[in-house]
Amino acid sequence: MKKFILSLFFSVILILPALADAQTAGFYIKSYDYYAYLGKNKVMTVQETIDVEFIDRRHGIYRSLPEKFSAYRYDGKNERFMEYKQEYSSVSTSPDKNTTDAESSVFTIKIGDENKTIIGPHTYTIKYKCVMYDDRIDLSDFFYYSPLGAYWETDIEQFNFRIDFEEPIPADTQFELYSGNIYSEANGLNVDCHYNQNCIWGKANKIPEGNAITLFCELPDGYFVGAKKVSPFWTYLCGILSLASCLLTFFFIIKAKHKSPVQTVEFYPPNNISAAEVGFIIDNEANDSDLMALYPEWAQKGYIQITEDKKKVLTFTKLKELPEDAPEYQKILFKKTFSRSKNFTVKNISSSYISELEKAKESLHDAFDKERSLYEDDFLSLGLLYLCSFMYTLFLCISSPVSRWDNLYLCMLVIPFHVLGSILNKGFYSRYFRQIKPVIKTTLMILFCIFMGGVSYGAFQETEFQVPLVVVYVLSVLY
Numbered sequence: 071m072k073k074f075i076l077s078l079f080f081s082v083i084l085i086l087p088a089l090a091d092a093q094t095a096g097f098y099i100k101s102y103d104y105y106a107y108l109g110k111n112k113v114m115t116v117q118e119t120i121d122v123e124f125i126d127r128r129h130g131i132y133r134s135l136p137e138k139f140s141a142y143r144y145d146g147k148n149e150r151f152m153e154y155k156q157e158y159s160s161v162s163t164s165p166d167k168n169t170t171d172a173e174s175s176v177f178t179i180k181i182g183d184e185n186k187t188i189i190g191p192h193t194y195t196i197k198y199k200c201v202m203y204d205d206r207i208d209l210s211d212f213f214y215y216s217p218l219g220a221y222w223e224t225d226i227e228q229f230n231f232r233i234d235f236e237e238p239i240p241a242d243t244q245f246e247l248y249s250g251n252i253y254s255e256a257n258g259l260n261v262d263c264h265y266n267q268n269c270i271w272g273k274a275n276k277i278p279e280g281n282a283i284t285l286f287c288e289l290p291d292g293y294f295v296g297a298k299k300v301s302p303f304w305t306y307l308c309g310i311l312s313l314a315s316c317l318l319t320f321f322f323i324i325k326a327k328h329k330s331p332v333q334t335v336e337f338y339p340p341n342n343i344s345a346a347e348v349g350f351i352i353d354n355e356a357n358d359s360d361l362m363a364l365y366p367e368w369a370q371k372g373y374i375q376i377t378e379d380k381k382k383v384l385t386f387t388k389l390k391e392l393p394e395d396a397p398e399y400q401k402i403l404f405k406k407t408f409s410r411s412k413n414f415t416v417k418n419i420s421s422s423y424i425s426e427l428e429k430a431k432e433s434l435h436d437a438f439d440k441e442r443s444l445y446e447d448d449f450l451s452l453g454l455l456y457l458c459s460f461m462y463t464l465f466l467c468i469s470s471p472v473s474r475w476d477n478l479y480l481c482m483l484v485i486p487f488h489v490l491g492s493i494l495n496k497g498f499y500s501r502y503f504r505q506i507k508p509v510i511k512t513t514l515m516i517l518f519c520i521f522m523g524g525v526s527y528g529a530f531q532e533t534e535f536q537v538p539l540v541v542v543y544v545l546s547v548l549y
Contacts, residue, residue, distance in 0.1 A: 095224035095279070096126040100191070104217045104231040106200075112297035114200040114215070114233075124189045130166055130182015133196055134221035137175045139214065141286075146209045154214075155300065157201040164195045176221070204297040211289040218274075220252045220282035231283070232271040237293060239267050246286045249274065259283065344400065347437070356431040361403055368392075368404070388412040399433035402426055 101121040106114045122131060140153045158177045161170055168181045181194055205212055217231040245265055250258025257263075261283055263272035270285065345363035365386060368374045375387040388408040392400060406426035407414045 096128045097122050097124045097131070098224045099123075099222070099226040100228070102218070102226050102229045104229070106217065106231075106233045107236065108213070108233055109236045110293075110295050112202045112204070112294045114202070116196075116198050116200060118194075118196040120194045120196070122192050122194065124192060127187040127189045128182070129184055129187055130180065131194065132221075133179040133181065134219065135177045135179070135198075135200070136216070136219060137172065137177050141212070141214055143205065143207050143212070144209065145207055152206065154205065155203045157203075157298075159199050159201065161196075161198045163197070166194070201298055204294070204299045206300075208291060210291050211293045212287065213289060214284070214286045216282050216284040218277070218281075218283040220280050223279050225279055226277040228273070228275050229277055229283070230271075230273045232269060233285075234269045235267075239287070239293070240290060241267055243267075243287050243289065245270060247272075248282075248284045248286070250281055252280075252282060254282075344397065347434070356434040358427065358431075360434065361399070361427060361430055364400060364403060373404075384416045386414045386416075388414075397433070397437055399430045399437060402430040402433055406430075 099120060100123050101119075103119040104116070105118075106116045108114050118133070120131075135158055136156065137158075138153055138155050140151060142149050143152045144150075158170075161168060161179055163179065163181045166181050166183060168179050171178045171180065179196065179198070181196070182188075200215075202215075215233075217233065218226075218229055243265075245263070247257055247261055247263050248254050249261045250256065259274045259277055259281060261272050261274040263270065265271070272283075274283065345360075345367045347360075365374065365376065369376045373388075373390055373392060375389055377385050377387065379385070386407060392404050396404075403426065406423055
């Protein structure tokens with residue numbers, strides 16, 4: 071009698087965790103029989119019989135099925151991380167009716183009646199078809215499937231499965247079985263599994279909630295015939311729109327930068343335009359030659375005198391000061407030229423003169439910012455450029471035939487590059503940073519290329535169509 075009581079005590083202790091999980095879910099599964107028939111077209115016809123014990127009153131159960139999965143595949147050269155899609159159809163349940171829902175890549179069969187509750191034992195029969203897509207690898211086919219998914223939030227006392235093959239598998243086929251949590255790479259549930267050329271079957275007991283059983287095997291190329299293929303429509307459409315947006319952006323930028331001014335017959339520049347400004351107008355850039363053109367102009371206006379000795383060395387002699395309303399860049403150059411004496415010889419150029427020359431160029435450039443801008447405002451061209459780059463990132467992300475919506479967050483990652491581009495191109499660094507602007511742009515280019523490589527990597531797993539577009543995109547953003 072004491073032995074019986076002791077045995078009963080330990081039995082209760084061992085079953086308490088299972089009862090706790092069952093009470094949380096309101097039910098547990100006593101027996102789960104899974105049967106499937108795998109056709110040559112990679113469509114599985116499935117029937118599941120589930121014996122449920124309801125501890126609390128419930129309206130029914132949910133059967134959740136994954137709509138996509140990922141796997142590493144060898145394409146003959148490299149191991150590629152591939153994502154695949156699955157679809158479900160022809161769903162029927164008994165004895166209770168069902169509704170279906172698809173959200174976050176999970177297809178859910180809701181079985182039960184909202185006007186009816188169940189307690190105690192209840193048996194469900196679920197039938198459906200699972201359409202698995204073509205693997206997109208010419209080297210081989212493969213079978214990867216989970217007869218028991220990890221979506222059950224209760225314990226399963228006994229699970230049996232069997233999958234029959236329409237086409238016998240090769241005799242040397244080796245199945246791999248993974249069981250346990252979703253990250254398990256071993257048979258953590260000690261599933262008893264067997265297979266031959268016509269079917270694979272097995273069973274497992276005492277399966278905790280959130281555990282799965284997954285089967286995998288490599289098959290010769292051509293084993294599956296007529297498997298559903300992912301439509302390339304979105305990929306090609308996105309590619310065409312991406313290329314079109316890049317070309318359109320190029321067109322507007324070039325048009326804005328090279329817009330021809332109205333030509334008038336002039337022998338001298340207008341009174342309010344200096345020789346240095348004329349040089350800037352020609353190429354939209356302040357350089358040494360633009361500023362050197364000021365000396366003949368000053369001589370013509372009587373501010374300086376230019377003489378040349380026998381060795382053809384030029385000497386500038388100061389005659390009078392520039393007017394108070396002279397542009398800042400002219401004052402900088404004039405003051406530095408005659409900072410030591412009234413005479414300045416070209417051969418006596420010092421490093422400090424070169425430094426002041428750079429400041430004068432900065433000032434000349436600033437003189438044409440904002441209201442004196444020679445070209446159309448950068449807002450249009452930059453706006454189109456950033457719209458183009460965002461569109462391309464969007465198209466690149468959604469063109470993946472499987473995970474197009476999961477990758478949309480990548481579009482947001484391109485925004486920091488747009489902000490940096492705006493800062494560099496809108497003249498916020500007009501004085502202090504302009505000298506290191508090429509270094510900043512080069513660094514940005516390197517970082518952007520690394521970024522685009524990461525963004526594009528996912529698309530490369532699906533199609534090679536995007537490769538030339540990445541080059542066009544990078545060039546357009548860094549133009």
